[in-house]
Amino acid sequence: xxxxxxxxxxxxxxxxxxxxxxxxxxxxxxxxxxxxxxxxxxxxxxxxxxxxxxxxxxxxxxxxxxxxxxxxxxxxxxxxxxxxxxxxxxxxxxxxxxxxxxxxxxxxxxxxxxxxxxxxxxxxxxxxxxxxxxxxxxxxxxxxxxxxxxxxxxxxxxxxxxxxxxxxxxxxxxxxxxxxxxxxxxxxxxxxxxxxxxxxxxxxxxxxxxxxxxxxxxxxxxxxxxxxxxxxxxxxxxxxxxxxxxxxxxxxxxxxxxxxxxxxxxxxxxxxxxxxxxxxxxxxxxxxxxxxxxxxxxxxxxxxxxxxxxxxxxxxxxxxxxxxxxxxxxxxxxxxxxx
Amino acid sequence: xxxxxxxxxxxxxxxxxxxxxxxxxxxxxxxxxxxxxxxxxxxxxxxxxxxxxxxxxxxxxxxxxxxxxxxxxxxxxxxxxxxxxxxxxxxxxxxxxxxxxxxxxxxxxxxxxxxxxxxxxxxxxxxxxxxxxxxxxxxxxxxxxxxxxxxxxxxxxxxxxxxxxxxxxxxxxxxxxxxxxxxxxxxxxxxxxxxxxxxxxxxxxxxxxxxxxxxxxxxxxxxxxxxxxxxxxxxxxxxxxxxxxxxxxxxxxxxxxxxxxxxxxxxxxxxxxxxxxxxxxxxxxxxxxxxxxxxxxxxxxxxxxxxxxxxxxxxxxxxxxxxxxxxxxxxxxxxxxxxxxxxxxxxxxxxxxxxxxxxxxxxxxxxxxxxxxxxxxxxxxxxxxxxxxxxxxxxxxxxxxxxxxxxxxxxxxxxxxxxxxxxxxxxxxxxxxxxxxxxxxxxxxxxxxxxxxxxxxxxxxxxxxxxxxxxxxxxxxxxxxxxxxxxxxxxxxxxxxxxxxxxxxxxxxxxxxxxxxxxxxxxxxxxxxxxxxxxxxxxxxxxxxxxxxxxxxxxxxxxxxxxxxxxxxxxxxxxxxxxxx
Numbered sequence: 052x053x054x055x056x057x058x059x060x061x062x063x064x065x066x067x068x069x070x071x072x073x074x075x076x077x078x079x080x081x082x083x084x085x086x087x088x089x090x091x092x093x094x095x096x097x098x099x100x101x102x103x104x105x106x107x108x109x110x111x112x113x114x115x116x117x118x119x120x121x122x123x124x125x126x127x128x129x130x131x132x133x134x135x136x137x138x139x140x141x142x143x144x145x146x147x148x149x150x151x152x153x154x155x156x157x158x159x160x161x162x163x164x165x166x167x168x169x170x171x172x173x174x175x176x177x178x179x180x181x182x183x184x185x186x187x188x189x190x191x192x193x194x195x196x197x198x199x200x201x202x203x204x205x206x207x208x209x210x211x212x213x214x215x216x217x218x219x220x221x222x223x224x225x226x227x228x229x230x231x232x233x234x235x236x237x238x239x240x241x242x243x244x245x246x247x248x249x250x251x252x253x254x255x256x257x258x259x260x261x262x263x264x265x266x267x268x269x270x271x272x273x274x275x276x277x278x279x280x281x282x283x284x285x286x287x288x289x290x291x292x293x294x295x296x297x298x299x300x301x302x303x304x305x306x307x308x309x310x311x312x313x314x315x316x317x318x319x320x321x322x323x324x325x326x327x328x329x330x331x332x333x334x335x336x337x338x339x340x341x342x343x344x345x346x347x348x349x350x351x352x353x354x355x356x357x358x359x360x361x362x363x364x365x366x367x368x369x370x371x372x373x374x375x376x377x378x379x380x381x382x383x384x385x386x387x388x389x390x
Numbered sequence: 391x392x393x394x395x396x397x398x399x400x401x402x403x404x405x406x407x408x409x410x411x412x413x414x415x416x417x418x419x420x421x422x423x424x425x426x427x428x429x430x431x432x433x434x435x436x437x438x439x440x441x442x443x444x445x446x447x448x449x450x451x452x453x454x455x456x457x458x459x460x461x462x463x464x465x466x467x468x469x470x471x472x473x474x475x476x477x478x479x480x481x482x483x484x485x486x487x488x489x490x491x492x493x494x495x496x497x498x499x500x501x502x503x504x505x506x507x508x509x510x511x512x513x514x515x516x517x518x519x520x521x522x523x524x525x526x527x528x529x530x531x532x533x534x535x536x537x538x539x540x541x542x543x544x545x546x547x548x549x550x551x552x553x554x555x556x557x558x559x560x561x562x563x564x565x566x567x568x569x570x571x572x573x574x575x576x577x578x579x580x581x582x583x584x585x586x587x588x589x590x591x592x593x594x595x596x597x598x599x600x601x602x603x604x605x606x607x608x609x610x611x612x613x614x615x616x617x618x619x620x621x622x623x624x625x626x627x628x629x630x631x632x633x634x635x636x637x638x639x640x641x642x643x644x645x646x647x648x649x650x651x652x653x654x655x656x657x658x659x660x661x662x663x664x665x666x667x668x669x670x671x672x673x674x675x676x677x678x679x680x681x682x683x684x685x686x687x688x689x690x691x692x693x694x695x696x697x698x699x700x701x702x703x704x705x706x707x708x709x710x711x712x713x714x715x716x717x718x719x720x721x722x723x724x725x726x727x728x729x730x731x732x733x734x735x736x737x738x739x740x741x742x743x744x745x746x747x748x749x750x751x752x753x754x755x756x757x758x759x760x761x762x763x764x765x766x767x768x769x770x771x772x773x774x775x776x777x778x779x780x781x782x783x784x785x786x787x788x789x790x791x792x793x794x795x796x797x798x799x800x801x802x803x804x805x806x807x808x809x810x811x812x813x814x815x816x817x818x819x820x821x822x823x824x825x826x827x828x829x830x831x832x833x834x835x836x837x838x839x840x841x842x843x844x845x846x847x848x849x850x851x852x853x854x855x856x857x858x859x860x861x862x863x864x865x866x867x868x869x870x871x872x873x874x875x876x877x878x879x880x881x882x883x884x885x886x887x888x889x890x891x892x893x894x895x896x897x898x899x900x901x902x903x904x905x906x907x908x909x910x911x912x913x914x915x916x917x918x919x920x921x922x923x924x925x926x927x928x929x930x931x932x933x934x935x936x937x938x939x940x941x942x943x944x945x946x947x948x949x950x951x952x953x954x955x956x957x958x959x960x961x962x963x964x965x966x967x968x969x970x971x
Contacts, residue, residue: 113396159394159395159396162402170402175406181412181415181416183411184415189419190419195419
């Protein structure tokens with residue numbers, strides 16, 4: 052008697068949709084839950100599939116079985132209309148608290164199922180994980196390869212690999228630098244060129260001196276004092292010539308914060324003597340040497356290239372140089388004082 | 391194993407990243423992300439127009455919809471950058487007119503914009519919506535007329551503090567009758583009177599107008615006409631706020647203001663007379679931003695006014711507010727985040743108002759959210775700065791302008807090193823700092839040691855030697871912009887820290903001790919920097935190598951040397967080396 056009663060209570064009321072993931076496994080899910088997914092819904096309505104195990108709806112490849120379960124949970128929760136916004140929000144927040152790999156798979160799967168709200172939810176979560184991180188950190192989180200070259204890794208807007216003109220210009224500069232070095236080497240020894248010129252031909256040594264050394268170097272430097280004195284005379288003279296500005300109102304009565312900066316119109320005495328040395332308590336500093344920079348010369352990469360490519364690049368550089376040279380003579384005139 | 395994404399999903403994830411920093415980080419992750427990111431980048435910000443060329447930008451980001459760019463160095467605001475320096479936007483507009491037909495926004499700061507540019511913009515971009523020209527120059531009201539006439543979907547036209555050659559007010563009448571899309575109009579920097587009826591009609595037919603900043607020429611008695619047509623305004627810049635006092639004008643004004651229930655920002659108020667101030671009182675409780683920098687009202691009226699604005703977050707005001715007014719501010723405005731106090735008479739020998747360091751101290755005590763300060767005053771002490779630092783460790787921008795250069799602590803006559811040192815030690819999130827007063831190398835040691843988040847530093851008449859500059863360049867890890875004038879900084883620190891310069895946007899040094907020789911060396915050694923010598927005395931070649939240059943502007947670039955320089959600017963690079971062969 053009881054058995055019969057039980058038999059009547061069988062849940063024949065609910066209908067199910069059958070879904071098949073790419074790996075072949077099949078599962079059934081309540082119809083209203085499945086229909087929450089636009090892709091599944093469309094399949095059901097258009098092709099009539101999904102009504103039985105043999106006619107299961109094939110889901111896109113990106114929907115892995117493990118992920119499908121979570122997605123269906125999501126649908127099951129949200130397709131219930133009675134829930135408040137707050138409830139939904141709390142559910143969502145918990146939902147995305149999963150491993151990164153799972154989050155990526157969820158985003159991917161949701162996208163292939165065109166489940167917009169879930170795509171947004173997972174995408175936002177992923178974006179939050181990316182915000183404020185460095186490229187290395189992001190690479191770690193998502194297990195991505197570090198396959199950009201050193202050149203390409205210059206701050207993005209400075210990426211030069213795309214621009215052939217910049218590359219050629221760099222090669223041209225590199226060649227000019229080499230030419231210059233050759234020329235300097237041929238110069239007669241004992242050339243009376245000022246100190247700074249001879250530095251052009253040799254690498255600037257890495258500066259390992261301490262802060263105190265720098266300070267004493269600066270303070271003991273006769274040249275700079277002279278320069279400072281002559282500069283002061285010039286500056287004070289110029290100061291008197293500058294027009295005075297009345298309270299920042301130009302003819303339109305516009306008050307720029309800028310025009311209020313009064314320093315430009317005051318005569319001041321610059322101290323010629325540096326203040327007495329204070330003993331520095333900071334540890335020896337290591338100023339960055341310039342030689343490190345020189346290693347990034349394009350010239351070095353150039354030498355390792357395939358000879359055919361080298362020849363082609365040589366031709367391009369010559370061509371570019373020819374074009375550039377037509378502009379250079381004028382530039383030279385500007386820089387060379389007329390004799 | 392990499393977590394793989396389909397492209398569309400990744401694009402969608404990127405669309406939630408708003409800051410340029412994040413987008414830049416993303417593009418450096420790996421090759422595939424770089425590619426995906428560049429195709430979906432819609433907003434581009436170029437901090438220095440000479441750091442890159444239009445071609446490079448267009449090639450890398452083919453689908454840009456909004457661009458923002460800055461030109462001249464900040465010290466141009468103080469007339470330190472000579473006329474004709476550059477920052478011409480035309481090559482950019484020209485290139486973008488072909489490459490980005492769907493461009494919607496252009497925001498420029500300190501650039502030279504011509505009428506030709508404006509006409510090209512108005513004709514080339516069918517969906518153009520937003521034009522913001524901040525401290526720009528080179529155009530006339532004719533250019534504005536093109537924009538008004540041809541940009542069918544114009545939402546924003548903002549001429550913030552630009553220098554416009556004002557031929558007439560007729561440009562406004564070029565907005566066609568069917569233009570109803572305006573959301574923001576800022577013409578406060580213009581002099582000429584526009585046709586008031588045209589303005590009235592324009593305001594009346596734009597239901598989404600949220601920001602309206604009038605110019606001085608709009609008379610006070612006409613203001614109610616505009617307000618009644620735009621009660622939905624959120625930001626209002628009045629015209630002149632002065633007129634012979636009449637009760638009817640006053641009551642019209644009061645009534646008009648009372649209808650503006652959404653008003654949050656108020657500016658303009660040229661020549662404001664106290665009698666008309668109470669007309670605004672109805673909107674004061676809702677105000678979060680108040681710009682009184684053109685209002686020559688005195689302390690008692692100012693105190694009364696700010697006391698009516700308990701929700702104020704931002705206040706720009708003249709030093710007429712005095713210490714007493716700042717006390718009223720500190721008492722009434724607990725939400726205050728930003729304070730700017732401008733000098734009413736910066737060139738006067740004697741102080742004309744009773745504004746001292748005490749005002750700032752009081753505000754720092756009373757306003758827990760204060761994070762951004764620009765303060766002009768005539769005296770300062772280490773004690774005051776130490777107190778401010780202690781009160782406000784949340785400070786992000788601190789710009790102090792003691793009017794007299796090299797003014798010491800007025801109590802102890804010592805340098806202000808300790809005071810500024812306290813600021814950088816306490817305010818760990820400090821991003822911007824302007825120094826003034828008597829300062830030795832010691833303050834730079836403090837800055838280099840503690841100001842690790844500092845991005846922009848302005849120095850004038852400070853320091854003793856290269857050591858100061860060395861501290862800053864070697865210690866400030868986040869430094870992007872450094873501007874220096876009239877300091878005894880020379881070659882050593884600059885050359886020793888040359889590599890640092892490639893991590894910054896730019897360095898400006900004028901009236902310092904950097905020699906021509908050092909500039910040449912720097913230019914030769916650092917191909918990715920443009921080392922530009924600005925010298926109006928004539929070619930640097932005509933003087934000894936050890937002679938200091940007048941002005942120096944160094945910035946990183948992938949664009950190579952500039953090709954549009956005037957005859958008083960020289961780029962230091964291989965060319966200069968060839969002189970000595």
